[in-house]
Amino acid sequence: MTDVAGAPGTTDRADAPEPAGERRGSEALHFARRNPKLLIGSGIVLAFMLLGFIGPFFLSDNPNEYVGPQTQPPNGEYWFGTTTFGQDIWAQFVYGVRSTFVIGLFGGGVAFLIGMTVGFVAGYKGGIVDDILNMLTNVVLVLPAMVVLIVAIAYLDVRGLFTQGMFIGLSAWPWAARAVRSQTLSLATRDYVDLARLSGRRTWRIITTEVAPNMSSYLVMSFILLFGGAVLTAAGLDFIGLGPSNGVSLGAMLQSAVNWSALQLGMWWWFVPPGLGITAIVGALYVLNVGLDEVFNPKLREL
Amino acid sequence: MWRYIGRKLFIYLLTFIVAVTINWMIPRFMPGDPVRNMLSRAAINDPEAMASMTAYYEDLFGLDEPLYQQYLNFWVSLFQGDLGISVMRYPEPVTDVIMGSVPYTLGLLLPAILLSWIVGNRFGAFAARSKALDNTVLPVGYVLTATPYMWIALLLSYTLGIVAGIFPTAGGFSYSLRPEFSWVFIYDLISHWFLPFLSMFLVALGGWAIGMRNMIIYELEADYSNYLQALGAPRRLIRRYAFRNAMLPQITGLAVQLGTIIAGSLLTEVVFNYPGLGTLILDSLENRDFFLLQGILLFVVIGVLIANFIIDIIYVLVDPRTRVQMTGGSS
Numbered sequence: 178m179t180d181v182a183g184a185p186g187t188t189d190r191a192d193a194p195e196p197a198g199e200r201r202g203s204e205a206l207h208f209a210r211r212n213p214k215l216l217i218g219s220g221i222v223l224a225f226m227l228l229g230f231i232g233p234f235f236l237s238d239n240p241n242e243y244v245g246p247q248t249q250p251p252n253g254e255y256w257f258g259t260t261t262f263g264q265d266i267w268a269q270f271v272y273g274v275r276s277t278f279v280i281g282l283f284g285g286g287v288a289f290l291i292g293m294t295v296g297f298v299a300g301y302k303g304g305i306v307d308d309i310l311n312m313l314t315n316v317v318l319v320l321p322a323m324v325v326l327i328v329a330i331a332y333l334d335v336r337g338l339f340t341q342g343m344f345i346g347l348s349a350w351p352w353a354a355r356a357v358r359s360q361t362l363s364l365a366t367r368d369y370v371d372l373a374r375l376s377g378r379r380t381w382r383i384i385t386t387e388v389a390p391n392m393s394s395y396l397v398m399s400f401i402l403l404f405g406g407a408v409l410t411a412a413g414l415d416f417i418g419l420g421p422s423n424g425v426s427l428g429a430m431l432q433s434a435v436n437w438s439a440l441q442l443g444m445w446w447w448f449v450p451p452g453l454g455i456t457a458i459v460g461a462l463y464v465l466n467v468g469l470d471e472v473f474n475p476k477l478r479e480l
Numbered sequence: 481m482w483r484y485i486g487r488k489l490f491i492y493l494l495t496f497i498v499a500v501t502i503n504w505m506i507p508r509f510m511p512g513d514p515v516r517n518m519l520s521r522a523a524i525n526d527p528e529a530m531a532s533m534t535a536y537y538e539d540l541f542g543l544d545e546p547l548y549q550q551y552l553n554f555w556v557s558l559f560q561g562d563l564g565i566s567v568m569r570y571p572e573p574v575t576d577v578i579m580g581s582v583p584y585t586l587g588l589l590l591p592a593i594l595l596s597w598i599v600g601n602r603f604g605a606f607a608a609r610s611k612a613l614d615n616t617v618l619p620v621g622y623v624l625t626a627t628p629y630m631w632i633a634l635l636l637s638y639t640l641g642i643v644a645g646i647f648p649t650a651g652g653f654s655y656s657l658r659p660e661f662s663w664v665f666i667y668d669l670i671s672h673w674f675l676p677f678l679s680m681f682l683v684a685l686g687g688w689a690i691g692m693r694n695m696i697i698y699e700l701e702a703d704y705s706n707y708l709q710a711l712g713a714p715r716r717l718i719r720r721y722a723f724r725n726a727m728l729p730q731i732t733g734l735a736v737q738l739g740t741i742i743a744g745s746l747l748t749e750v751v752f753n754y755p756g757l758g759t760l761i762l763d764s765l766e767n768r769d770f771f772l773l774q775g776i777l778l779f780v781v782i783g784v785l786i787a788n789f790i791i792d793i794i795y796v797l798v799d800p801r802t803r804v805q806m807t808g809g810s811s
Contacts, residue, residue, distance in 0.1 A: 316495045318736065319788055323743030324761075324780045325499075328773050329506055331765055352736065405626065412628045413747050417762055431630060435751065440638050440649070448638075452631025460626035464619065 208472045215468025221461035225454070229274035240268035240425050251446050258446035261437050266430075270450050273427035277408055277458060280342055280426070284407030287346020289353060289400045296357025297384045301365050311358070318351035323413060330419045338421045341414065345407050353399045360392045394473035401466045405459040412455050427451035488792050492785045499781040503774050504554045508547075529570065563778065564771035568764055574775035578760070582779065584652055585756035587673065589745050592680040593734070600688025601730055605723050607689065608696035617689060624686025629744035633679040633751035640675060647675045652755040676752045680744055684737075691733055695726035728799055735791045738784055 209215055237244070241264055249259040257266035299310035326344055333340060364370060365388065373383045389396065414420055415428025416435075434440075434448040545553070557563075563574040607617035624632075641649035648654070653668050699705060699722035708718045749758030757776055764772040 312491065312494065315491045316498050319492065319495045319739075319784060320499060321739040321742050321780050321784050323739065323746065324777050325502060327761060327765075328503070328777045331770070331773060332506055409626075409628055410743075413630070413743060416628075416630050416747060417750060418765065428628070431628075431634065435630075435634070440634065440642055443642070445638060448631070448634050452628060452634065456623060456627045456631065458626075460623045463622045463626055467618075467622075 205472050209468075212468045212472055214464050215472060218461045218463075218465025218468055221457060222465060225274055225458050225461075226278055228271060229278050232271035233275055236265075236268045236271055240265065240272040244268075248442070248444065250444075257450050258444070260433070260447055261439075261442070261444070266447060266450060269425055269430055270427070270454060272425040273430055273451060274454055274458070276338065276421075276424060276426045277411070277455065279338060280345070280411040281404040281408045281458075283338070283342035284345035284349065284411060285400060285404035287343060288349035288403045288407065289396075291346065292350035292353030292399065292403070293357055293396065295350065295354040297361055297388065299354070300358040300361025301380065301384055301388065303362075303365075307358075310354075314351045314354045314358075317348065318355070320348075322348035323410065326410070326414060327417070327419060330414065336419070336422050338424060341411060341421055342407070345410050345414075349403055349406055349410065353403055356399055357392075357396070360395055361388055364388050364391055394469065398466050398469055401462050401469070405462045408455060408459055427455050484796065485792065488789065492789060496781065496785060499778065500555070500558065501551075503777055504551060506774070507770060508550070533567070533570070558778075563775040566764075566769055566772045568767040568769040568772060574772050577772060578757070578775050578779050581755060581757050581760045584754060585745060585749070585758070588676055588680065588749070588754065588756060589742065592677055592684060592745070593738075593741055596681045596684035597688050597730070597734060600685045601692045601723075601727070603685070604689040604692025604694075605696050605719065605726070608693045609700060614693070618693065621686040621690040621693075624683055625690065627683055627686075628747070629679065629683050630747040630751050632683055633676065633748045636675050636679050637751060648672050649675065650753040672752075672754070676745075676748045676754050679751075680741070680748050683744060684741055687737065688730065688733075691730055692726060695729055696722050699723075699725050728795070731791060731795050731798065735788050738787055742780060742784065 243263045244265050245255055245259050245263045247259060247263040248261050249255055251258045255265050255267060257270055259265060295310050295314060299307045299314075326348055330336060330341070330344060361384075370383065370387050373387050378386075411420070411426070412428035412431070415424075415426045416432045418432055420426055420429050420432075428451070430451040431448055434444070434451075439445075439447040561575060563578075566572050566574050566577045569577055603617060604621075607613040637649045641647050648671060651672060653659070653665065653672055659665065696719070700718070702722075702725075705718050705722060708721065745756070746758030746761060748754070749756045750762050753759055757780065761773065761776055763769070764776070
């Protein structure tokens with residue numbers, strides 16, 4: 178892994194991290210179309226995304242309504258059965274999938290923005306700025322995020338999806354910042370970056386036009402992982418009752434299933450779908466991520 | 481080496497200070513009046529106790545004093561080991577309540593973390609670069625890491641606990657027994673411990689296996705592996721070298737993953753109603769017992785810091801390079 182840019186003797190052409198414009202794009206596409214992990218992963222994620230964003234239009238506005246007979250196992254009318262109160266689990270599930278994507282995009286997005294900014298600035302500026310940001314990153318990294326989140330959110334009386342996403346974002350960014358920083362460190366000393374610096378461009382423009390595009394695949398993968406992490410954290414918070422008040426989410430479904438002893442009553446259709454949904458979405462994201470890694474990183478391509 | 485440890489210790493000290501500061505800030509800067517909020521929801525019927533508690537909390541929060549004085553007071557009481565008094569189990573001090581739960585959580589966490597780490601690493605190393613295994617271990621691993629802890633706990637509790645009836649599904653031990661040192665009690669303890677342990681073990685396992693597999697693939701691409709291969713060294717030998725090198729990032733990963741695993745143990749405990757910190761958190765949330773909640777936060781932070789420090793020391797012991805570099809003076 179000692180790739181010194183442009184050093185003589187780096188004959189491994191396929192390993193060059195700089196994109197060669199057009200050719201590289203089509204090459205990535207070539208491998209992307211043939212990568213089963215990428216295809217399967219993105220297929221599952223897209224299917225759930227469509228379900229979550231289009232599904233609610235075909236369902237009633239309030240998935241918590243008491244609509245049907247109580248404690249029904251899955252049948253033709255209520256696809257996933259009903260709860261002990263006669264709520265339609267399918268409707269809850271669809272709305273839950275939607276809020277899962279919303280919290281993932283939002284919480285993951287906030288974390289991604291913070292992590293990216295901290296990483297770029299620390300890696301590019303170096304020196305004392307790097308030291309301070311690095312220390313901040315390490316401190317937040319060591320703090321057990323979930324417990325801090327529990328205590329902080331417990332004090333809020335009214336909670337929304339927005340606050341939850343914000344809090345998750347504020348606690349999840351450190352490892353992304355670290356990863357971006359180390360990538361930036363290696364890119365910041367490249368010739369073309371020096372050239373840009375010599376030409377007197379502003380720091381921020383250099384970062385956005387010279388550094389970031391050359392690690393775009395890396396950034397996409399960080400975002401996907403942050404997305405998955407945010408979904409899992411949100412599910413955990415919802416499960417212990419710290420989710421958005423009056424909201425519907427897969428974690429909250431699990432919570433009510435446990436609270437109303439679905440386990441003891443043998444109502445597996447109440448607690449299996451929400452967990453399966455989370456697992457499928459996050460698992461597909463992870464597999465998609467490996468697929469992307471294989472597409473962009475020639476070393477991992479199967480020979 | 482001492483410089484390395486010193487720097488780490490500095491970070492941990494800083495983290496501790498930040499954690500305490502967050503702990504101090506949350507009740508003061510969040511919207512709402514924490515004292516009234518807490519006492520109005522806590523189920524205290526005795527007016528005398530209510531009055532004394534109100535006075536106690538007002539005094540403890542010291543809301544009439546300037547902020548910096550409140551902050552100093554917070555630290556002073558912290559060093560006296562005084563984290564306040566639990567509302568939920570009035571008049572038991574928070575420290576005692578937490579201490580009662582810590583052994584259960586540790587008993588769950590330590591075996592789950594260590595065993596999943598060891599087994600996961602073995603699996604991952606075994607699976608890397610062998611097609612058939614890779615194609616089975618990898619998807620299973622990803623599904624396992626993507627599983628929410630509470631869901632796998634629910635599934636195990638339902639299948640092995642309720643349907644099959646092999647294991648009990650709630651509590652730390654049967655209510656009919658008293659804690660004592662006898663075979664009956666120990667057996668009971670273990671049978672209650674097994675399902676929460678298993679669910680944490682399974683989720684953590686996937687992550688380690690995947691991490692190890694990826695690291696081994698990187699190591700097998702490295703120059704020394706290629707060289708060994710060119711020399712005609714047996715596959716087993718190359719893999720052994722790769723494994724030892726791939727182990728180092730996994731040790732660091734252990735430190736990074738600690739927070740996630742602890743979060744997972746809290747959720748798992750909630751499902752099984754296991755009498756550890758997770759259940760305590762849920763109880764204190766339901767009873768709005770914020771002192772207990774904050775005490776738990778501090779305890780978890782301290783635990784994480786200690787664990788991180790131990791991992792750092794292990795890392796220095798395992799990787800001779802850090803020792804040479806550190807004594808060489810170059811950082």
